Amino acid sequence: MPETGQTLFGFMREQAGPLFHQLLAHIGLTFISLLLAVGIGVPAGILIARRKSFAGAVLGFTGVLQTIPSIALLGFLIPVLGIGPKPAIFALFLYALLPIVRNTYTGITQVDPTVREAATAMGLGSWQILVRVELPLAMPVILAGIRTATVINVGVATLAAYIAAGGLGEFIFGGIALNNTNMILAGAIPAALLAITLDAFLSVIQRLRFRNLRRALWLMPVILVILSSFYLLPDLSGNRMLAGFTPEFMGRQDGYLGLKKVYHLDIRSVVISDAVMYKAAYDGQLDVISGYSTDGRIRAFDLVTLTDDRGIFPPYYVAPVVREEVLQRHPGLEKVLNELAGRINDSVMTALNYRVDVLKERPEKVARDFLVEQSLYKEPRQPGREVIRLGSKIFGEQYILIDLYAMLIRGNTDLSVETKTGLGGTQICFNALQNDQIDLYPEYTGTALLVILQANDSLVSRLHQDERQIYDYVATTFSTRYHLRWLKPIGFNNSYALMMRRATAARDGIRSISDLKNFLEKK
Amino acid sequence: MIQVENVVKSFGSRLVVDHISFHVREGETAVLLGPSGSGKSTTLRMINRLVPMDAGRISVEGNDVTRVPGKDLRRRMGYVLQHYGLFPHFTVAENIAVVPGLLNWPKDRIAARTRELLQQLHLDEEYLPRYPHELSGGQQQRVGLARAMAADPPVLLMDEPFGALDTVTRSHIVREFSQMEIRKKKTIVLVTHDIAEAFQLGDVILLMNQGKIVQAGRPAELLFRPADDFVTSFFAEKRLELEMGTVRIADIRPYLPPQADGQPPGRWDESRSVWQALQFLSDRRPEDASEGAPAPISYHALLNAFDAYKRDYHA
Numbered sequence: 009m010p011e012t013g014q015t016l017f018g019f020m021r022e023q024a025g026p027l028f029h030q031l032l033a034h035i036g037l038t039f040i041s042l043l044l045a046v047g048i049g050v051p052a053g054i055l056i057a058r059r060k061s062f063a064g065a066v067l068g069f070t071g072v073l074q075t076i077p078s079i080a081l082l083g084f085l086i087p088v089l090g091i092g093p094k095p096a097i098f099a100l101f102l103y104a105l106l107p108i109v110r111n112t113y114t115g116i117t118q119v120d121p122t123v124r125e126a127a128t129a130m131g132l133g134s135w136q137i138l139v140r141v142e143l144p145l146a147m148p149v150i151l152a153g154i155r156t157a158t159v160i161n162v163g164v165a166t167l168a169a170y171i172a173a174g175g176l177g178e179f180i181f182g183g184i185a186l187n188n189t190n191m192i193l194a195g196a197i198p199a200a201l202l203a204i205t206l207d208a209f210l211s212v213i214q215r216l217r218f219r220n221l222r223r224a225l226w227l228m229p230v231i232l233v234i235l236s237s238f239y240l241l242p243d244l245s246g247n248r249m250l251a252g253f254t255p256e257f258m259g260r261q262d263g264y265l266g267l268k269k270v271y272h273l274d275i276r277s278v279v280i281s282d283a284v285m286y287k288a289a290y291d292g293q294l295d296v297i298s299g300y301s302t303d304g305r306i307r308a309f310d311l312v313t314l315t316d317d318r319g320i321f322p323p324y325y326v327a328p329v330v331r332e333e334v335l336q337r338h339p340g341l342e343k344v345l346n347e348l349a350g351r352i353n354d355s356v357m358t359a360l361n362y363r364v365d366v367l368k369e370r371p372e373k374v375a376r377d378f379l380v381e382q383s384l385y386k387e388p389r390q391p392g393r394e395v396i397r398l399g400s401k402i403f404g405e406q407y408i409l410i411d412l413y414a415m416l417i418r419g420n421t422d423l424s425v426e427t428k429t430g431l432g433g434t435q436i437c438f439n440a441l442q443n444d445q446i447d448l449y450p451e452y453t454g455t456a457l458l459v460i461l462q463a464n465d466s467l468v469s470r471l472h473q474d475e476r477q478i479y480d481y482v483a484t485t486f487s488t489r490y491h492l493r494w495l496k497p498i499g500f501n502n503s504y505a506l507m508m509r510r511a512t513a514a515r516d517g518i519r520s521i522s523d524l525k526n527f528l529e530k531k
Numbered sequence: 532m533i534q535v536e537n538v539v540k541s542f543g544s545r546l547v548v549d550h551i552s553f554h555v556r557e558g559e560t561a562v563l564l565g566p567s568g569s570g571k572s573t574t575l576r577m578i579n580r581l582v583p584m585d586a587g588r589i590s591v592e593g594n595d596v597t598r599v600p601g602k603d604l605r606r607r608m609g610y611v612l613q614h615y616g617l618f619p620h621f622t623v624a625e626n627i628a629v630v631p632g633l634l635n636w637p638k639d640r641i642a643a644r645t646r647e648l649l650q651q652l653h654l655d656e657e658y659l660p661r662y663p664h665e666l667s668g669g670q671q672q673r674v675g676l677a678r679a680m681a682a683d684p685p686v687l688l689m690d691e692p693f694g695a696l697d698t699v700t701r702s703h704i705v706r707e708f709s710q711m712e713i714r715k716k717k718t719i720v721l722v723t724h725d726i727a728e729a730f731q732l733g734d735v736i737l738l739m740n741q742g743k744i745v746q747a748g749r750p751a752e753l754l755f756r757p758a759d760d761f762v763t764s765f766f767a768e769k770r771l772e773l774e775m776g777t778v779r780i781a782d783i784r785p786y787l788p789p790q791a792d793g794q795p796p797g798r799w800d801e802s803r804s805v806w807q808a809l810q811f812l813s814d815r816r817p818e819d820a821s822e823g824a825p826a827p828i829s830y831h832a833l834l835n836a837f838d839a840y841k842r843d844y845h846a
Contacts, residue, residue: 122612122614122615123617123618123619125581125612126610126612126615126616126617126618127616128581128605129579129605129608129612129616129688130605130606130629130630130633130678131602131603131604131605131630131633132629132633133602136633141618141620144620145619145620
């Protein structure tokens with residue numbers, strides 16, 4: 009495992025600026041949604057406490073909202089609200105709703121009926137009873153609900169990083185994708201501290217005596233508004249183009265770091281999940297994205313890739329990486345895996361990806377059709393006891409490749425196949441392979457060079473961006489250093505690339521990354 | 532002052548109050564007495580419209596209660612509950628000041644009134660900044676009484692006001708309450724199932740059973756001229772105690788032997804009940820006699836006179 013040797017504290021100090029920025033964004037996201045949830049949840053709770061016939065339906069509805077997995081909820085909201093803060097705030101608002109509505113309802117209904125009767129008998133109107141008797145008596149319970157909602161929101165807000173809404177999640181997901189523990193902790197520790205601090209703060213308010221509580225409650229909305237405004241402050245800067253990059257891209261030399269260092273590209277950027285990135289570019293919510301050159305959605309969403317005129321993206325030729333020990337144990341395996349070598353070029357792979365990414369066909373069906381067409385398909389044999397474990401990263405292309413290999417192995421050998429799809433990032437796949445948890449996965453030469461081997465600048469320039477030289481270097485180093493064998497390349501180059509909408513690029517005359525940089529500087 | 536005419540109330544299919552009528556005169560205390568479920572609390576709550584009536588008419592101070600806005604109606608009627616109903620988030624002072632506050636009394640007037648009430652209820656002013664949970668049950672009910680009377684309402688409605696207190700505290704508070712100056716001008720309707728309390732506080736007793744008033748009248752009338760077997764049996768258990776507590780020395784004066792005359796009025800108050808007179812005799816120590824003050828009367832003479840009175844009353 010590559011060890012940068014940097015301490016957590018060192019990382020946090022180096023990243024202090026962005027970290028602080030994302031901490032503010034995180035607090036802002038949490039509190040804007042909380043403010044909305046209090047504004048709507050408390051009146052809703054009062055309403056259902058007054059009209060109990062609605063209570064079951066309202067509590068049931070907010071309860072169901074609570075059970076929707078947060079990532080899925082964000083996904084549902086993208087078609088309606090797009091990406092960025094709006095869907096994130098809305099999702100957090102929905103999650104905060106249940107505890108607030110339920111506790112307001114509970115708090116008010118559990119007010120001693122004798123006290124309510126006394127208030128009525130003394131000639132208080134129903135509004136006076138609510139404001140002077142019911143709400144103050146229910147306040148500790150309502151505050152407990154707000155407290156629960158706050159802690160939930162701090163946690164769920166980390167997921168906002170997947171849909172370009174920022175927050176500490178950018179560090180956490182970037183760190184997971186790059187297997188950078190410091191980066192994960194730099195996001196996770198402040199998030200945890202934030203949750204603990206807010207929880208403790210609210211528990212103090214909750215325990216205040218009635219008299220002091222009244223004063224504190226006047227302060228609450230003020231504090232909420234101030235904290236909410238944190239989110240809006242940092243976003244005012246920057247120029248008018250907006251880029252969306254995946255968490256992994258943000259931390260790679262052949263990614264955002266290279267763009268800054270080699271191109272001096274200064275563009276306002278947000279972190280976003282690659283699952284929604286292409287659509288967001290198509291919808292005009294993002295102007296530039298970090299895509300994969302063989303992705304099927306490039307064609308579907310009419311995007312163009314910008315030429316990498318200063319060469320920060322090396323070739324990314326894909327080949328299966330296998331543990332040498334496995335190849336020795338199963339002598340026929342290498343030949344079977346090499347069946348695909350040279351058979352899939354860029355346009356073929358893009359077409360296959362298109363069927364999965366855009367037409368939503370099952371990767372398994374796409375893989376089978378391809379093998380049948382290439383006359384490579386054989387009916388599965390009776391599987392034996394020996395097992396080959398295949399791993400893949402989380403995207404369509406890798407799923408297709410894994411299904412291709414699985415079918416080849418089943419048709420041509422007596423080995424059983426087990427697939428472990430969904431290893432969320434390069435480092436995770438590589439660690440799984442090294443630790444004998446999988447036997448092979450498809451890897452890209454450029455990624456291996458820069459992410460796994462952490463090649464320095466002089467080495468990269470010595471290899472001249474040459475596909476042959478890079479493959480040879482990577483294959484040799486993997487073999488000697490890790491006892492892992494690179495088999496023959498499949499044939500296509502799935503490069504990282506910057507992409508824009510075709511119309512926008514044409515209008516602004518942008519064909520290369522340098523054009524983009526110049527365009528941005530002119531403005 | 533309070534006029535109830537043919538009032539009916541059902542909860543679902545259950546008839547709780549069945550065409551009842553009664554009248555409470557100004558300054559009088561009327562006690563709604565009866566077993567649980569007889570409809571007495573519901574009747575009380577219809578007076579300040581906590582419970583709407585199905586049919587009939589109730590007027591207070593000459594006004595039909597259904598034509599006065601609920602808030603205005605209730606601010607002129609103090610209300611005391613069995614479980615106090617104090618606002619737990621208000622201090623004693625704030626609890627007492629609620630209705631005067633609603634009526635926009637100036638602060639110093641509220642403070643003066645609060646002090647007056649505390650004094651009459653034997654509550655120390657140090658309790659003013661305390662919260663209800665810091666007080667004993669008896670103290671809480673005193674605060675409840677003070678709150679109900681704070682704005683000096685002409686009418687006081689009391690729903691089992693002493694029902695949650697222990698026996699000792701209860702008899703203390705009942706006695707204090709019966710002696711309170713500011714109570715005396717008030718028209719009071721009090722609900723209880725405690726017979727002794729009803730007799731001690733009530734000018735008029737309205738005995739209820741199954742939603743109807745079985746008999747209404749002065750305590751002595753219910754005892755000595757029961758309307759039916761229910762009334763007789765309702766008082767059966769404590770009859771002697773009640774009778775002796777109800778009949779006063781003044782009532783039996785004509786039946787007493789002449790040597791009881793001439794006693795100093797301070798010690799031998801004619802407004803005492805027969806029961807109190809017996810207790811007075813029983814408490815006398817031998818030394819009192821040796822000081823030269825003769826026993827005012829013998830047990831025997833007292834009981835004879837009481838018997839004679841009863842005989843004549845029944846006849």
